[in-house]
Amino acid sequence: MINFSQVTKRYPGGHEALSAVNLSIEQGELVFLIGHSGAGKSTLLKLIAAIERPTSGMVTLSGQNVGRLTRLAVPYLRRNIGLVFQDHKLLFDRSVIDNVMLPLDIAGFDRREAIKRARAVIDKVGLLMREKANPVSLSGGEQQRLCIARALVSRPALLLADEPTGNLDAGYAADIMAMFRDFHQVGTTLVIATHDDRAISALGGRTLRLDHGRIEEVAA
Amino acid sequence: MGWLRHQKHALTAALGRLRAQPVSTLLTALAMGVAISLPAVLYLGLGNLGQVAGNLPAQPEISLFLDTRAADAQRAAIAARLKQPDIAEARFVPRDEALAALSAAQGLADISAGLTQNPLPDAWVVRPQATSRESLTRVADELGKLPGVAETHLDSLWADRLQAALAIGRAGVWLLASLFAIALIAISGNAIRAQVLARRDEILVSRLIGATDRYIRRPFLYLGALQGLLGGLAAIGVLAIAGAILRAPVERLAALYGSTFHLLAPTPVEIGAVLALTAAFGWIGAWLSVTRALQQVEAAR
Ligand SMILES: Nc1ncnc2c1ncn2[C@@H]1O[C@H](COP(=O)(O)OP(=O)(O)OP(=O)(O)O)[C@@H](O)[C@H]1O
Ligand SMILES: [Mg+2]
Numbered sequence: 001m002i003n004f005s006q007v008t009k010r011y012p013g014g015h016e017a018l019s020a021v022n023l024s025i026e027q028g029e030l031v032f033l034i035g036h037s038g039a040g041k042s043t044l045l046k047l048i049a050a051i052e053r054p055t056s057g058m059v060t061l062s063g064q065n066v067g068r069l070t071r072l073a074v075p076y077l078r079r080n081i082g083l084v085f086q087d088h089k090l091l092f093d094r095s096v097i098d099n100v101m102l103p104l105d106i107a108g109f110d111r112r113e114a115i116k117r118a119r120a121v122i123d124k125v126g127l128l129m130r131e132k133a134n135p136v137s138l139s140g141g142e143q144q145r146l147c148i149a150r151a152l153v154s155r156p157a158l159l160l161a162d163e164p165t166g167n168l169d170a171g172y173a174a175d176i177m178a179m180f181r182d183f184h185q186v187g188t189t190l191v192i193a194t195h196d197d198r199a200i201s202a203l204g205g206r207t208l209r210l211d212h213g214r215i216e217e218v219a220a
Numbered sequence: 221m222g223w224l225r226h227q228k229h230a231l232t233a234a235l236g237r238l239r240a241q242p243v244s245t246l247l248t249a250l251a252m253g254v255a256i257s258l259p260a261v262l263y264l265g266l267g268n269l270g271q272v273a274g275n276l277p278a279q280p281e282i283s284l285f286l287d288t289r290a291a292d293a294q295r296a297a298i299a300a301r302l303k304q305p306d307i308a309e310a311r312f313v314p315r316d317e318a319l320a321a322l323s324a325a326q327g328l329a330d331i332s333a334g335l336t337q338n339p340l341p342d343a344w345v346v347r348p349q350a351t352s353r354e355s356l357t358r359v360a361d362e363l364g365k366l367p368g369v370a371e372t373h374l375d376s377l378w379a380d381r382l383q384a385a386l387a388i389g390r391a392g393v394w395l396l397a398s399l400f401a402i403a404l405i406a407i408s409g410n411a412i413r414a415q416v417l418a419r420r421d422e423i424l425v426s427r428l429i430g431a432t433d434r435y436i437r438r439p440f441l442y443l444g445a446l447q448g449l450l451g452g453l454a455a456i457g458v459l460a461i462a463g464a465i466l467r468a469p470v471e472r473l474a475a476l477y478g479s480t481f482h483l484l485a486p487t488p489v490e491i492g493a494v495l496a497l498t499a500a501f502g503w504i505g506a507w508l509s510v511t512r513a514l515q516q517v518e519a520a521r
Contacts, residue, residue, distance in 0.1 A: 049428075051428065071433070072432070072433075075427070075430045075431055075432045075435075076430070077430075078428065078429060078430035079429075079430035081430075083428065083429060085428075089421075089424075089425050089428065090425075091421060091422055091425055092421075093422070102425070102426065102429065103429050103430065105229065106426060106429065106430050106431045106435055107430070108223075108225055108226055110225065111225075150429070
């Protein structure tokens with residue numbers, strides 16, 4: 001489903017975040033991405049969602065050359081991807097439920113259906129009591145769960161999660177990972193960048209380690 | 221399926237944004253209203269002047285002054301010429317009658333009383349069949365060459381000059397209106413630009429989770445069109461106030477000239493056209509502004 005061939009990403013300024021990465025992820029796989037801070041985990045995820053473009057090499061998603069997509073085509077690619085951002089990227093001018101409904105709005109969902117779906121997923125991440133609240137008033141962990149809810153609400157075929165449990169205590173981290181496992185079991189492809197070893201050992205799956213932009217498979 | 225829903229959603233969002241900032245909405249509408257009201261006032265003023273011009277003797281007349289020494293045969297020949305079918309009407313004004321009319325005219329009685337003899341010539345007032353400028357001039361020229369005619373005078377001349385001046389004025393209105401349309405686009409673009417920048421985060425996040433440029437642009441376009449519409453309403457308000465202030469003095473002046481002239485208000489069609497145009501130009505300004513801002517916002521990420 002996801003394919004990297006000889007992908008190098010150099011940011012303006014010259015820093016090479018990824019060096020000649022080769023990688024293949026099949027549909028339905030659960031993949032953990034680990035590595036030190038600055039290793040290039042976020043960069044790798046951004047390349048898949050066409051948020052960044054490779055300096056050289058080719059990234060394909062379901063056969064599409066992601067790095068060559070036009071501005072017009074990019075939105076339709078992203079609608080099939082659930083994105084959990086390391087910095088959450090919530091909107092503080094609207095309520096929790098409106099944040100979660102944004103992807104459905106964008107996709108043109110009927111409002112009543114959208115509310116129903118948003119409610120269900122907000123309930124799953126344990127924020128139903130706060131659905132009318134402004135995200136500003138949420139704790140770091142709650143904001144993270146909100147971001148996860150927004151990524152899951154459109155039931156994407158691919159979930160890219162950047163440190164989804166970074167701010168969560170063990171209980172919530174386990175809940176979120178259990179959610180991810182459920183999605184994995186119904187066939188969703190997941191790529192999760194994390195420092196959380198407990199999560200990895202709990203879920204199993206494949207693990208890739210990045211080290212200064214170079215990638216290696218970690219034996220199970 | 222989502223198209224109508226998206227439109228409705230964008231319209232609601234735009235209305236919400238207008239309401240969220242009533243002061244800047246109002247100020248922008250006022251700026252637009254004042255800008256549009258300038259060409260609109262000129263347009264209406266010209267329409268009113270045109271009405272004045274239209275109330276002038278509709279049929280232009282040629283005055284034919286006879287030579288005081290003209291022979292009776294010449295006079296008879298002139299009278300015969302004026303019976304021909306290209307002349308609709310011809311009225312002879314004897315010199316005594318002309319002097320009597322002059323004496324009767326206010327303020328001129330003293331002058332005519334002081335005259336020892338009548339200085340006025342006999343005259344014909346002629347209304348030709350044709351009314352076009354060229355044929356009038358041709359008829360006047362021909363009559364002027366008749367023996368015994370001292371002078372002809374085409375009374376429509378000043379009305380023609382007024383019409384010519386009005387034509388310049390109308391061209392001026394369109395020129396001015398074009399300039400102010402550009403101003404309108406600039407005002408709208410500026411207002412929308414501020415809105416876009418205030419919503420940078422929303423735009424960025426929406427793009428990240430799959431919003432098209434069209435989706436992002438739509439509420440801003442509605443916003444521009446609504447803002448333009450409010451500007452149009454403000455302009456009509458300015459016109460209504462100007463009309464209310466000017467009506468009494470203008471009608472007093474008209475009464476002094478013995479005219480029943482009334483200020484013409486804009487017609488519903490004209491009002492509709494102003495509103496449609498301001499909405500359209502607000503939309504264009506918003507489109508330019510948001511398209512440009514979209515590129516900048518993305519580049520600055
Ligand atoms: N927009 C950018 N411009 C320049 N350099 C960047 C940019 N984004 C990331 N980098 C650099 O690229 C390298 C990899 O960054 P990346 O965010 O992918 O690391 P990471 O593995 O996600 O780290 P962390 O665990 O701290 O999130 C870092 O050295 C970082 O400084
Ligand atoms: Mg990172």
